[in-house]
Structures are given as structure tokens and as C-alpha cells.
Amino acid sequence: MTAVGRGGLVGRLAARPWAYSYIAAALTWVATVALNGGAGGGALIGAALAFSAFAVLAALGQMLVITLGPGNVDLSIPSTIALSSALSMLVMNEQATMILPGLLAAVGAGMAVGLFNVALIRLLRIPPIIATLSAGLVVLSVAISFGRGLKIKPPPAFADFAAARLLGVPALALVAVAAMVIAAVVLDRTVTGRAVAAIGQNARAAGFAGIPVERVRMAVYAASAGLAGLTGALLAGFSGGNSLDQGEEYLLLTIAVVVIGGTDVGGGRASVAGVGGAALFMFLLVAMLNTAGAGPGPRMLLTGLIIIAVIATAGEARA
Amino acid sequence: MQPDAAARGRRLAGVLRAALPALAFALLLGTIFAQQPRAMSYLGLNLLLNLALPVVLATMAQMLVITLGDLDLSIGAFVSLVTCIGGTVLPSQPVLGVALLLAGIGGYAATGALIGARTLPAIVVTLGLSFVWLGLAVILLPTPGGLAPGWLSGLMRTRTPVMPLALWASIGVALVVHLALMRSAYGTVVRGMGGNPRAVARAGWSLLRLRVAVYALAGVFGVLSGLALLGLTTSGDANLAGRYTLLSIAAVILGGGEFTGGRVSPSGAVLGALTLTLAASLLTFLNIPPDWQIGVQGGILIAVLGLRAVIERIGRAEALA
Numbered sequence: 001m002t003a004v005g006r007g008g009l010v011g012r013l014a015a016r017p018w019a020y021s022y023i024a025a026a027l028t029w030v031a032t033v034a035l036n037g038g039a040g041g042g043a044l045i046g047a048a049l050a051f052s053a054f055a056v057l058a059a060l061g062q063m064l065v066i067t068l069g070p071g072n073v074d075l076s077i078p079s080t081i082a083l084s085s086a087l088s089m090l091v092m093n094e095q096a097t098m099i100l101p102g103l104l105a106a107v108g109a110g111m112a113v114g115l116f117n118v119a120l121i122r123l124l125r126i127p128p129i130i131a132t133l134s135a136g137l138v139v140l141s142v143a144i145s146f147g148r149g150l151k152i153k154p155p156p157a158f159a160d161f162a163a164a165r166l167l168g169v170p171a172l173a174l175v176a177v178a179a180m181v182i183a184a185v186v187l188d189r190t191v192t193g194r195a196v197a198a199i200g201q202n203a204r205a206a207g208f209a210g211i212p213v214e215r216v217r218m219a220v221y222a223a224s225a226g227l228a229g230l231t232g233a234l235l236a237g238f239s240g241g242n243s244l245d246q247g248e249e250y251l252l253l254t255i256a257v258v259v260i261g262g263t264d265v266g267g268g269r270a271s272v273a274g275v276g277g278a279a280l281f282m283f284l285l286v287a288m289l290n291t292a293g294a295g296p297g298p299r300m301l302l303t304g305l306i307i308i309a310v311i312a313t314a315g316e317a318r319a
Numbered sequence: 320m321q322p323d324a325a326a327r328g329r330r331l332a333g334v335l336r337a338a339l340p341a342l343a344f345a346l347l348l349g350t351i352f353a354q355q356p357r358a359m360s361y362l363g364l365n366l367l368l369n370l371a372l373p374v375v376l377a378t379m380a381q382m383l384v385i386t387l388g389d390l391d392l393s394i395g396a397f398v399s400l401v402t403c404i405g406g407t408v409l410p411s412q413p414v415l416g417v418a419l420l421l422a423g424i425g426g427y428a429a430t431g432a433l434i435g436a437r438t439l440p441a442i443v444v445t446l447g448l449s450f451v452w453l454g455l456a457v458i459l460l461p462t463p464g465g466l467a468p469g470w471l472s473g474l475m476r477t478r479t480p481v482m483p484l485a486l487w488a489s490i491g492v493a494l495v496v497h498l499a500l501m502r503s504a505y506g507t508v509v510r511g512m513g514g515n516p517r518a519v520a521r522a523g524w525s526l527l528r529l530r531v532a533v534y535a536l537a538g539v540f541g542v543l544s545g546l547a548l549l550g551l552t553t554s555g556d557a558n559l560a561g562r563y564t565l566l567s568i569a570a571v572i573l574g575g576g577e578f579t580g581g582r583v584s585p586s587g588a589v590l591g592a593l594t595l596t597l598a599a600s601l602l603t604f605l606n607i608p609p610d611w612q613i614g615v616q617g618g619i620l621i622a623v624l625g626l627r628a629v630i631e632r633i634g635r636a637e638a639l640a
Binding site: 070071073075120123124125126127129130131133134135136137138139140141142144145148252255256259265266295296297298299300301302303304305306307308311312 | 390392433437439440442443444446447448449450451452453454455456457458459461565568569572577578579610611612613614615616617618620621624625627628631
């Protein structure tokens with residue numbers, strides 16, 4: 001609030017790097033609606049909220065990991081999503097009573113992957129990028145071997161929930177917002193949360209200050225994979241069953257969403273609010289290019305150029 | 320006594336660490352030979368390592384970027400793009416084809432300049448760049464196809480004496496990059512920039528110019544990788560080399576490289592790339608079901624790096640004794 005007094009609009013924006021992502025999302029929405037002759041704006045927001053929810057959930061975990069500092073990134077998220085979406089459908093087995101156990105199994109399997117990641121990083125001293133990459137390969141094999149040919153539909157109640165709307169707002173978006181609020185409170189108000197940022201700023205200093213660095217790191221990787229597990233189960237519920245390539249796009253998407261959202265890639269500073277804006281932006285960007293009639297080639301080309309442009313301008317403004 | 324023992328321990332760990340990529344390679348090769356003695360021939364080796372050269376070249380590109388402490392998430396898409404350019408434009412309009420490849424190298428240099436000038440995180444910029452390369456490749460070649468220029472496929476089919484071309488070329492690449500990066504004055508400055516950029520800047524070097532040069536060189540290796548791959552497959556595909564991105568990073572680390580501090584090993588990285596290529600062939604040889612092949616590849620990666628951790632622990636224990 002004091003920031004309002006100081007400086008003008010630019011100063012206020014610079015203090016809130018996450019705001020860029022919402023501005024970018026809003027501009028993209030306006031452009032899409034304009035391209036569409038002014039129609040379909042409301043439906044577009046509904047779709048954007050529902051689809052962005054998955055990206056938000058998975059990206060919140062990636063954000064925690066990236067905040068741990070240089071070199072920390074979770075490349076096992078896509079495999080974890082593939083594994084947990086198959087597992088949740090298997091456990092639920094189309095029965096409404098098994099929805100909760102199915103969700104718990106998905107989150108639990110995810111957390112197990114996270115603990116495996118930490119074991120590789122800590123016991124074998126493998127750099128996190130390589131550890132989560134190789135763990136991801138192993139997990140993907142497991143997912144393929146028992147998820148192939150699996151044709152179990154989500155229980156109707158679960159599918160209904162995934163498609164439900166409250167006052168026009170998708171239920172999934174509310175889940176995503178709740179997750180963002182929890183993440184923000186944990187990061188800002190709890191000792192463990194503050195420790196994540198402290199480790200990201202200087203792990204050695206954090207260790208000297210008495211922070212249990214390894215325990216916090218373990219919690220973060222477990223949380224990241226657990227969120228990926230939840231994302232997998234919800235994706236399976238939303239799309240009428242699991243498929244093995246369900247998680248594929250979430251490798252690059254989560255990293256892009258985290259960074260565009262204003263989280264420091266070098267670690268030490270998370271931006272929870274920005275995750276929502278960036279997830280909306282990434283969805284609306286594709287929608288805009290589709291509306292403009294761009295084929296897959298130009299669409300990817302422009303997506304790449306826009307990501308680079310956003311990073312280049314936001315990076316400069318932040319410096 | 321104590322300093323002596325410490326030095327010995329460090330030396331032992333250093334030697335073992337440097338030998339590890341070679342050991343892993345020999346172990347995999349030995350397993351294949353034991354399983355299928357007929358592979359122990361010119362033809363067998365050629366089959367096993369046929370696809371190694373493009374991986375080796377992409378690994379060199381990745382290693383150069385890692386030397387600076389950056390990471391290139393776009394190399395796989397770039398190599399794919401090169402196969403598309405080489406399979407469509409290069410045979411019919413050689414001048415335009417070469418110009419496009421040079422423009423690709425220019426794109427790499429410009430990326431280096433952007434990252435350096437604005438101190439942007441390389442991992443995100445190259446992430447965006449990967450979409451750019453992929454988009455261009457899809458525009459150029461929406462469905463796999465095209466045909467490699469005759470000279471290129473002919474070159475890749477060359478029958479070299481004693482060992483297959485892939486091995487000779489890998490040794491040559493390792494030697495050239497080793498001399499350039501580990502033995503030359505400029506190479507030392509580049510590695511120094513990965514270790515302590517401020518010191519290099521204070522010594523009067525332009526960090527921006529160094530980064531642009533290294534990225535351009537990475538682009539050159541990317542072009543070579545794409546051309547080698549195209550010569551082997553003879554047709555282009557926008558998704559042909561997507562997995563090279565992670566494969567090349569794994570090969571650099573497997574070869575003893577580190578993400579920070581300019582600590583890399585060109586010969587180790589080449590061996591890492593050969594080992595990973597061989598690991599893929601091994602799984603087919605051992606009749607491991609396709610579902611589990613990627614998992615076992617991950618397992619091999621974990622095993623080798625786990626072994627490295629054990630070696631380092633022995634080295635430290637020795638140093639303390």
C-alpha cells in the first residue's frame with residue numbers, strides 16, 4: 001500500500017512482477033475477442049479458467065522447486081502426471097465411493113516419485129535436472145507398462161465435478177485458486193515456506209542459520225510431485241479417462257508459466273499470484289493464434305517469439 | 320603424511336572419475352558382445368553405433384553452452400530444423416539452403432547476445448527458442464519427408480578402414496574440441512567465464528562477445544549434427560531429434576561435466592554420448608520389451624552417476640584417512 005504513494009504506475013508495476021502476466025493475459029483476451037468479431041468473450045474466459053487450472057496446479061509445484069535455487073527443476077512432472085492419471089482411474093474403477101481413495105492414491109504415488117527424486121539428488125549426489133530426468137524415464141516406463149490399453153472411465157460423479165461450474169466459474173478454477181492461496185500462505189507465513197526462499201537465496205547461509213535444508217528440500221520435491229499427481233487425476237476426470245501422453249506438454253508449460261509469472265529463475269523468490277496470470281496467458285495465446293487462423297507451424301513460431309519477448313521485457317524491467 | 324594421503328585420495332578419485340565414462344562404455348559394449356558375439360565385428364559395431372555421430376555433435380553443442388553455466392533447451396528442435404532445411408531446400412537450391420543454415424547459426428549467436436546483454440535466464444530463452452525452431456521446421460516441412468542431398472547420404476555411408484565412420488568421427492570431434500577448449504588460450508578464457516565471469520571481465524574480455532562466439536559455435540555443431548542425422552535417415556522430420564535436448568544434457572553430465580563452474584570434459588562428453596547411444600541398442604539386443612526400454616535407459620543413467628558418487632566418497636574417505 002505504501003508503494004502506491006511512491007513512484008507512478010511504472011514503479012508500482014516494477015514492485016509487482018506478477019502483474020505483467022495478468023496484463024499480458026488480458027491483452028491476449030482482448031485481441032482474441034477482437035479477432036473473433038467481438039463475440040465469444042465469456043465462453044473464452046470460461047474455457048481459459050478451466051484449462052489453466054491444470055497448468056496452475058502443476059506449475060505451483062515447479063515454482064516451489066525452482067525457488068530452491070539454481071539447478072533445481074522438476075523434469076519428472078509429465079511422467080508423474082501420466083502415472084497418477086492411470087493409477088487414479090484404476091483405483092476409482094468407475095465407482096463413486098472410490099473417488100477419494102483414487103485421489104489419495106494419485107497424490108501418494110506422486111509424492112513417492114518426489115521422494116525417489118530426492119533420494120537420487122541427496123544419496124547419489126546427482127544434479128536435480130538429471131535426477132528428475134532419469135526418475136521421469138523410469139516412472140514413464142512404469143506408467144506405460146500398466147497404463148497401456150487401460151480403458152476405465154472416471155466415475156460419473158468425478159467427471160461431473162471436473163466439468164462443474166459454480167455461478168459460471170469452473171470448479172477446477174476454484175481448486176486452482178484454493179491451491180494458490182494455500183501456497184501463498186505457506187510460503188509467506190510458515191517457517192518451512194520462508195525456509196524455501198532462504199535456501200534459494202543462499203543454501204549455505206540457510207544451513208548456518210539452522211534451517212534443516214535437506215528436510216525442506218525433501219518436502220518441496222514431494223509437494224511438487226504430489227501436485228503433479230493431483231493434476232493427473234483431475235486431467236483423467238476432465239478428459240474422460242487416462243492417456244499416456246496426458247502429461248507431455250507440462251514439462252515446458254510449467255517452466256514457462258513459472259518464469260513468465262515472475263518467479264526468479266535463479267531461485268529465492270517465488271511469485272504465486274503470477275502463476276495464475278501466466279497460465280491464463282499461455283492458454284489465451286494459443287486461443288488467439290488459433291482464432292487468427294494460424295496453422296501449427298506459425299502458432300509455435302509465434303508462441304516462442306512471444307515467450308522470448310515477454311522474458312526480455314520483464315527481465316529488463318525487473319533488473 | 321596427512322597432506323600426502325589427501326592428495327593421493329584426490330588423485331585416485333580424479334583418475335577414477337575421468338575413467339568412469341570409458342568404463343561405462345566398455346561395460347555396455349562387453350555386455351552386448353557377450354550376449355551376441357557376432358556384434359564384435361565391423362558390421363556389428365556399425366549397426367550399434369550408427370546413430371552416434373549426430374548425438375555426439377549435439378552433445379558438443381550442449382557442452383559449449385553448459386561451459387558458460389547456461390543450458391540449451393532448444394538444441395533438439397534446432398537439429399530437427401536442420402534436417403528439414405537439408406531435406407527440402409538444400410538439394411534444390413544449394414545457395415539458399417546454405418544461407419538458411421547460416422541464418423540458423425546467426426539465430427544462435429543472437430540468442431547468446433540477448434541472454435548476455437540483458438542477463439536473462441538461458442533456460443527460459445532457449446525454451447522459447449525451441450518453439451521458434453520447431454515452428455519454422457513445421458512450416459518448412461509439415462509432414463516428414465524430403466530427400467537428403469546425394470553427397471550427404473554418400474558421405475555418411477563412407478566405409479572407413481578398421482572402425483566404422485561413427486567411431487572415427489567421434490574420436491576426431493573429441494580431439495578437436497579438446498584441443499580448442501582445454502588446450503587453447505581462448506578455450507581457457509571461455510571455461511574461466513563459466514567459473515568466474517567477473518574475473519574474466521576484469522582481465523579485459525568482453526563477456527558479451529565471448530557468449531555470442533560460444534553460442535554461434537554451438538549453432539555450428541547443431542548444424543553439423545542435423546546434417547549428419549539427415550545423411551543417415553535421408554529424410555527430414557520436424558520431430559526427428561526432439562529427444563536430443565535431454566540426451567545431450569545427460570551425455571555432458573555422464574561425461575563428467577558439471578552445470579556450473581565451467582567444468583566440462585569434451586572427451587568424457589563424447590564417451591557419454593556414445594554410451595547413451597549404445598544403451599539404446601543394448602536394450603534391443605537384450606530383448607527388453609519396448610515399454611521398459613526408456614525406463615532402463617533412465618536406470619543406466621542413475622547407475623553410472625551413482626557409481627560416480629561412490630567413487631567421490633571413496634576419494635574423500637581416502638583423503639581423510
